[in-house]
Amino acid sequence: MSFSVNLRNVTLKYGAEDALADVDLDLEAGKIYGLLGRNGAGKTSLLSLIAAFRRPTAGDVLVGGEPVWENAPVVSRVALIREGGDFDDTESVKATIETGQIRPSFDMAYALKLADQFEVPLKKRVSALSRGKRSVLAAICGLAARAELTMFDEVHLGMDAPTRDAFYKELLAEYMDRPHTVVLSTHLIDEVANYLEEVVIVDRGRILRHADIEAFQGMGATLTGPADAVDALGLAALAEQRLGGTKSITVADALDAGTRQRAAAAGIEVGPVGLQDLFIHLTDPNRTGA
Numbered sequence: 001m002s003f004s005v006n007l008r009n010v011t012l013k014y015g016a017e018d019a020l021a022d023v024d025l026d027l028e029a030g031k032i033y034g035l036l037g038r039n040g041a042g043k044t045s046l047l048s049l050i051a052a053f054r055r056p057t058a059g060d061v062l063v064g065g066e067p068v069w070e071n072a073p074v075v076s077r078v079a080l081i082r083e084g085g086d087f088d089d090t091e092s093v094k095a096t097i098e099t100g101q102i103r104p105s106f107d108m109a110y111a112l113k114l115a116d117q118f119e120v121p122l123k124k125r126v127s128a129l130s131r132g133k134r135s136v137l138a139a140i141c142g143l144a145a146r147a148e149l150t151m152f153d154e155v156h157l158g159m160d161a162p163t164r165d166a167f168y169k170e171l172l173a174e175y176m177d178r179p180h181t182v183v184l185s186t187h188l189i190d191e192v193a194n195y196l197e198e199v200v201i202v203d204r205g206r207i208l209r210h211a212d213i214e215a216f217q218g219m220g221a222t223l224t225g226p227a228d229a230v231d232a233l234g235l236a237a238l239a240e241q242r243l244g245g246t247k248s249i250t251v252a253d254a255l256d257a258g259t260r261q262r263a264a265a266a267g268i269e270v271g272p273v274g275l276q277d278l279f280i281h282l283t284d285p286n287r288t289g290a
């Protein structure tokens, strides 16, 4: 089983400030979602509501079809892993992992296997771990929770590139083995894009876009070819790169048939847009009509 998520007219205020304003969001059960947003957009606030760490100021938050607030049976099957892991620093790694057993589905043997695989020393105090190893410990606790809904909020921070890669692969293997709902909040957008089925972009406390990854990639295009030929198309580029006589540009709009034909005739290759470039464009504060 895995959990769906539904938010209806949800507002979260900190004092007078709206961190989230009138948010409606539906996440189907059993998919991997990317949650994107600029700093301060409201991602952590959103995840905190879904995990019932916080209560909305207004509106309804449903997980698995039930109101999540003060709903212990549902909350025990939801894991929100935040940057740094919310650990007691004075505990050992082993004792920290053992506290996960408070969850009915926690898999201690799997957690210990992951600790060994990612070389997190069980006897060390959490306070003695490097930043990256602490993040790995948080990731291990999230994976081994074997929850129906698992949310990772910037949990990769401090992990080096090979460790992040190993974490994403383990996350995918665990998901394939036991389909459940996963939400990954991250700023390393292109790095996780291949793992995502749907993407939600939060911007200034609202849902700016929610679509499947192919729809996002179809919103724009990347064109690569002889620099003169690319320039001759006269397209407004979001981003561009040049290597010798070859130029690659990213555009925010899908190409019309005429432009595609001209590009093909000029030896220009057309590919999908990078999610990160599109994200930067969509959340540009100077952009109108978002």
Ligand SMILES: Nc1ncnc2c1ncn2[C@@H]1O[C@H](COP(=O)(O)OP(=O)(O)OP(=O)(O)O)[C@@H](O)[C@H]1O
Pocket: 014, 018, 019, 037, 038, 039, 040, 041, 042, 043, 044, 045, 046
């Ligand atoms: N405990 C708090 N008290 C007051 N304001 C807060 C608190 N937590 C968050 N905020 C404010 O709410 C808004 C949303 O913050 P939130 O942490 O949800 O954003 P975020 O998208 O997770 O950002 P980041 O990518 O920087 O982690 C911001 O304006 C932030 O300053």
